[in-house]
Amino acid sequence: MATLSVRLDEEFVERASIMAKALSRSTSKQVEHWAKIGEIMEDNPDLPYEFVKQALIAKAEKEAGKLEAYEFD
Secondary structure: OOOOOOOOOHHHHHHHHHHHHHOOOOHHHHHHHHHHHHHHHHHOOOOOHHHHHHHHHHHHHHHOOOOOOOOOO
């Protein structure tokens, strides 16, 4: 993974730091998360944020082996 230093607005970094603490992430991981969400939302402008969020959660659950087969009645 490549690293890159970028200058960010101090207010933005403060907001990211607060969210990072609340979500048990580092500030840099919070900024990465927001960038990932922004990229997905720009690539899929018709999808609501909640759908994207749930899709990311489902992907993480799959990668962790926590999915169960759904049985239709």
